[in-house]
Amino acid sequence: MTEKQRVLLCGDVEGRFKLLFNKVDAINKKSGPFDFLFCVGNFFGKNNADLEPFKAGTKTISVPTYIMGPNDDEGLVHYTDPTGGEICTNLTYLGKHGLYTASSGLKIAYLSGVEKGKDVAKECSFDHKDVTALRNSCLKGCPSFRGVDVLLTSQWPEGISNLDEQKPDFEYQGSRLISWLATHIKPRYHVSGLENVHYERSPYRNQHESQDGINIATRFIALAKVANPEKKKWLYALNLTPLDKTKITELMMKTTDETPSPYPQSMLQNNPNKKTEEQNQYFYDMESKNDKKKIKRAKMEFDQSKCWFCLSSQDCAKHLVISAGKDIYLALAKGGIVDDHFLILPVTHYQSISILPDNVKEELRLYKEAIKLYCALNDRVPVFFERNFKTSHCQLQAVPIHKNQAPALKETFQEIAGVYHITMKELNEDLKEVAPPGAPYFLVEFPNGEQLFYKIKKDFPLQFGREVLCSDRILDVPDRFDWKDCQLSREKEYMLAENIKAKFRPFDVKL
Ligand SMILES: [Zn+2]
Structure with missing residues (x-):
């Protein structure tokens, strides 16, 4: 390139x-x-x-x-x-x-x-x-x-x-x-x-x-x-x-x-006209009950060194990393639904896939392809989903399921969405067109390439993606619904990651 x-x-x-x-x-x-x-x-x-x-x-x-x-x-x-x-x-x-x-x-x-x-x-x-x-x-x-x-x-x-x-x-x-x-x-x-x-x-x-x-x-x-x-x-x-x-x-x-x-x-400072009065005004506003401004400010000061998913951060669980590319890395999800439940993430801090620059998006696509090949080895196919809501660092989940379970996916997602009075729509356009920067959404991509999208309005069930995949229609593992119930000790996480790393290696993205 x-x-x-x-x-x-x-x-x-x-x-x-x-x-x-x-x-x-x-x-x-x-x-x-x-x-x-x-x-x-x-x-x-x-x-x-x-x-x-x-x-x-x-x-x-x-x-x-x-x-x-x-x-x-x-x-x-x-x-x-x-x-x-x-x-x-x-x-x-x-x-x-x-x-x-x-x-x-x-x-x-x-x-x-x-x-x-x-x-x-x-x-x-x-x-x-x-x-x-x-x-x-x-x-x-x-x-x-x-x-x-x-x-x-x-x-x-x-x-x-x-x-x-x-x-x-x-x-x-x-x-x-x-x-x-x-x-x-x-x-x-x-x-x-x-x-x-x-x-x-x-x-x-x-x-x-x-x-x-x-x-x-x-x-x-x-x-x-x-x-x-x-x-x-x-x-x-x-x-x-x-x-x-x-x-x-x-x-x-x-x-x-x-x-x-x-x-x-x-x-x-925001105002190019250097006026100390205005500066004072700004700080005064921040201390007053003008909460909106306060929240905005707090967001801006987000500390990347403490982000769990920024690869350079001290709090990032590096022992779960399976592969690191140029702008994308692959890790195991903590408390995954299955052993090889992956997360595909940008190396540095981005909020969501909708705002990734084209070159990062392209690398993300390469990782998706690699996971597909990895899954195909034992007749499985990956389901990809992203919840850009109450998350701070962009993460695309990839959960392998048996290929025979794939035909039920779309209907099951729509059915369970219905329980929450949510209507997911088929996404045929570019994500950028329906999800402006900062807009929360949920997106799922099926093995046949079809995508369902929901623009989150007020609230959204945080475990929705897991809930659908754990249901009896798909993986039928109701006890793995909550990641906190599936957490392993650090030692076991380490062993599991080493094991998956070796299996994934032949399919790893070569940049
Ligand atoms: Zn981050």
């Missing part, structure tokens, strides 16, 4: 289009193909005649090129559509701000212009509303948000050279709102221009509200103007695997020159 994306980054072009596109063309032929060219800073200059042959179609741009908006009145006149759009083939203005997700999954956040000030036109600047909107669109629908791949801002963030031993010796016009934005959306690469300086900061580790251990590092890269006489670097090539498809261990890896975040901790 090669997911690598090849990206070119470029500083202020200022009208030197011929130079830029010739150089890009040469690099593309030599070490391409590249997927993208992103230009920060001023793209247009005093003389823009070089662009005409590209607009007329007599010359072509070989790498899809994306540019940022104007930074001053001079630049403004070159943008006909302020909302963004194509300028000519393979040349696109991204727009004021937004998140661009490539088909590979690569996420590029961009913020055009400079921070609002008295001398800057509205069309060339951004304010706290813009950075908040951009932050929100990056975080939307991502409960386990880790970061974005690239953040493009023409202006530098304020304070970026703090804590860096190799910091450039000059004064730059940094934006505090950009520092705030970068703190929140955690880019792997943050690229800026405008200062005609080439500066690559030592990577810094991002800060986070909670200590869940998956804060990625950011590399800040500032690029100089295209073809500057001092020959400072203005073009930069990146080889990048989208964040969502990168191993956690890789993201956690530290370089020797890594520093803590150069931004103050106050940047973590």
Whole structure:
């Protein structure tokens, strides 16, 4: 699975289009193909005649090129559509701000212009509303948000050279709102221009509200103007695997020159306008009877190091682990219905299958296939079910039953659901479409691939899946209904896991 994306980054072009596109063309032929060219800073200059042959179609741009908006009145006149759009083939203005997700999954956040000030036109600047909107669109629908791949801002963030031993010796016009934005959306690469300086900061580790251990590092890269006489670097090539498809261990890896975040901790606050009054207000609210806010806060501070199912946690029952992949691991259920009652779980903390990134979902599918093969060895088939309700870490249960018991499954599930006045519906669409992030649900998948789904409204019988499988129509083991009645001593658990591990080994997922 090669997911690598090849990206070119470029500083202020200022009208030197011929130079830029010739150089890009040469690099593309030599070490391409590249997927993208992103230009920060001023793209247009005093003389823009070089662009005409590209607009007329007599010359072509070989790498899809994306540019940022104007930074001053001079630049403004070159943008006909302020909302963004194509300028000519393979040349696109991204727009004021937004998140661009490539088909590979690569996420590029961009913020055009400079921070609002008295001398800057509205069309060339951004304010706290813009950075908040951009932050929100990056975080939307991502409960386990880790970061974005690239953040493009023409202006530098304020304070970026703090804590860096190799910091450039000059004064730059940094934006505090950009520092705030970068703190929140955690880019792997943050690229800026405008200062005609080439500066690559030592990577810094991002800060986070909670200590869940998956804060990625950011590399800040500032690029100089295209073809500057001092020959400072203005073009930069990146080889990048989208964040969502990168191993956690890789993201956690530290370089020797890594520093803590150069931004103050106050940047973590929700409001980009630093106002201590508002901060006080926030804490006041928390202590008042505003329980809703309190609960939300408590949830955010969930301690992953104490999660039973996070593989890195000290409380995880590692002796029950049967196989560990890249993002998924397989374990025995504590007090399983049968000896080889499995749990398929993500290695790090996700709430439910409905929000798993595609690569994790794909690995989960491989584990399901492996279990099917394992079961087939003695004429059995697995039933998979997930209860995303009153659980915190995503777990897909896999219970092997004899293949002759399979035809009764669907009816039995529906019948027992009926006892609880629950109607389960057949699921033919993607889970994501019926279960928005955070929505509780119960899902069962039968050996023939059919699925039944129930969106939990208020309450749900916690042992429902077990109850159906233990019933006389299926496994007929009523005494194994409650897992607590089936618990083994730690020693016996260990022996059982060793035994199943050996049996499972021939079918284990090879990544
Ligand atoms: Zn967890």
